[in-house]
Amino acid sequence: MAATIRDAAVGRALSGRRRRKAVREPYNKREVLAGYLFISPWIIGFVIFTVLSMSWSLGLSFTHFDLATNSATPAGVDNYKLIFDDPKVLTSLINTFSYAVLAVPLELAFAMVLALLLNGMIKGSGFFRTVFYLPKMTPHVATASVFLLLLNGNVGAINQFLAIFGIDGPQWLNDPTWVKPSIVLMTMWGAAGSMVILLAAVQNVPRELYEAAQTDGADRWQQFWRVTLPMISPTLFFLVIVNTIAALQVFDQAYLLFYRDANSSAPDAALFYGVYLFQQAFQQFNFGLAAAMSWLLFVIILIITLIQMKIGNRLVFYGGGRDD
Template sequence: MTSTAVRAGGGAQHERFIAPQERERNRKRASRRNLGSALLFLSPWIVGFVVFTAWPMIYSAYLSLTDYDVINDPEFVGFANYAEMASDPKVLLALGNTAFFTFVQVPLYVIVSLVLALLLDRAGRASGFFRTVFFLPKMTPPVAVGVLFLLLFNGQNGLINMVLGWFGIDGPSWTTDPAWVKPGLIIMSLWTVGASVIILLAALRNVPETLYESAKLDGAGFWRTAVSVTLPMISPALFFIIIVNTIAGLQTFDEAYTAFFGAGNTTYSNDAALFYVIYLFQQAFEFLHMGYASALAWGLFLVIMVVTAIQLVVSRRLVYYEGER
C-alpha cells in the first residue's frame, strides 16, 4: 500500500516534471506550423522580390565591374567603369541638372501641397469634390505630361505665355532657352501634387482640436498656431512626402525624356534637360554600354542612400511623433 502510494506520488511528480517540456515542444511545433503558413502566403512576394529585385541588383553589381554590350559576353574590367564616371563630363552635367531640379522642386512641391491641403481643410462639404479634382492629374501618364509640357510651354503659341501676355509679360522660351528648361519642368511637376495634398489633408484632420483651443486661449495668432501646433503635428506626413519626392526627383526621367529626347528629338536644348537617369538610359539602351550603365545605377543608389540618411538624421530634431516623449 505504501509502496503503491510512493509509486503513485513519484508518477505524479514525474508527470509534473514532463508536462512543461511537452508544452514547450507543442509550442515549438505550433510556431513552426505558423511560420510555414506565413511563408506560404508570403511566397508570391518573396519569389517576385528575388526574381525581379534582389537578383537584378546583384547581377547589375557584377555587370558594373564588366565591359558588356549585350551582344558579347561580359569582360571583367574591375573598377574601370567607376573611374570613367569620375572623369565623364556628362555625368557631372546630369548630376547638376538632377540636383537643381530636385532641391528646387521638392520644397515648392511641399509648399503647394500644404497650401492646397489647408484650403481643402476649410472647404467643408465641397472638399470631397476638390479632393477628386486635385487627385485626377496624378492619374495622367507621365508620357502624356511630357507632351502636355511642350504644348503648354511652347515659347511661340503656348498657353502659359499666352496667359502671361494678358498681363503684359513677355514669356520666355521655356523649351529652347537652357536657362528656362528646368524651371519649366519644375512648374510642370506641380501638376501631380494631388496625392500629397490628400496625405496632408488627412494629417491636418488628425490634429486634436483641443490643441487649437488651448492655443487660442493663450492668445496665439494664426502664424503662431501654425508654427507651434499645426506644423509639429503634421511633421511626420511632411517628412514622408519630402523623403518620397526627393527620391522621385533624383530619379526623374519620363516627362523630361518624352519632351526633349523622345522619338529622336533634337530640336530643343537637350543638355539642359539631361537628367541622371536619362543619361543612364542612353548608355544602356542607345549605346549598349550595359556595364557602364550599371555603374551609373549603383552611383545613383549610393547618392539616394546618402541623401536619405542625411534627411533621417535631420528629422530626429524636426519631426514630432505623438508616441515619443
C-alpha cells in the same frame, strides 16, 4: 542552507522558463506558416526583381557587355573610372541636384496648400479631392503632350496668359535658365500624391490642441506654425525623403519633354542623370557603364537619405518630443 538556496534558484529558473514558454505559446506555427504563404508573392517578387537584379547589375558594372554576342568580358573598375572622366556625368548630376533642390520644397508647399484647403471645406471636399487627384492618374505621356503645348514659347497658353498683363513670357523649353522650372511645373502637376498623405495627417491632428491654442489667443497662422506643423512633421519628414529619392531619379518628365524625338537637340540643362544613364544603356549599349552609373546613383541616394535622417530626426516631433 546552500542546498535550500540552490533549490530556490532552480525553482525560479524553471518558473521563468515556464513563463517564457507560456508567452511563446500563442504564436502558432501553422499561423506563422500561413502568414509567410500570404506574403510569399511579394517575397518572391522582391528576390527576383530586386535582389537578383541588383546583384546582376553589380556584377555587370565590372564587365564590358556585348549585346550582339550576349557575352561579357572583365573590365575591373574601368567603368567607374569612365564615370569620373566623362564630363556629361558631372553635368547631369548638377542638373539633377538643382532640380531636386527646386522641385521637392515647391511640390510639398503646393501639396500642403491643397491639403489645408480641402481640410477647411465643409461641403464638396470629396469632389475636389477627386478633381485634385485626377492629374496624378494621368499617364506621363499625355501630361507631357499637354505641357508641350502649354510651355511653347511662341504660342503656348502660359505665355499667352502672361501677355494679358504685358509680361513677355520666356522660352520655357529652349532657354537653359527656364528648362528646370518647366520640368518642375510638370512635376507639380502630380503633387496630389503628397496632398492625400498630408491631408490625412492634418485631419488626424487632435482638435483639442486647436481649441487650447485659440484659448491662448493664437491666430490661424500661429495655430498652423505651433500646432499643425509640429504634429504633421513625421509625415513631412517621410515625404521629404520619398520625394527627394524620386527627384534624384527623375526621368519621365525630362525625357518626354526634350528627348522623345530621336533627332531633337535638347539643351544641356535638360540632361539629367537618369536620362544620360538611359542613353548609355539603350542607345549607346554601354551596359557595363550604365550599371556602374546606377550603382553610383544608389550610393548617392543612400548617403543623402542617411544625412536627411540624421538631421531630420532632430527636428521631427514624435509626440513625446524631438527624437534626439
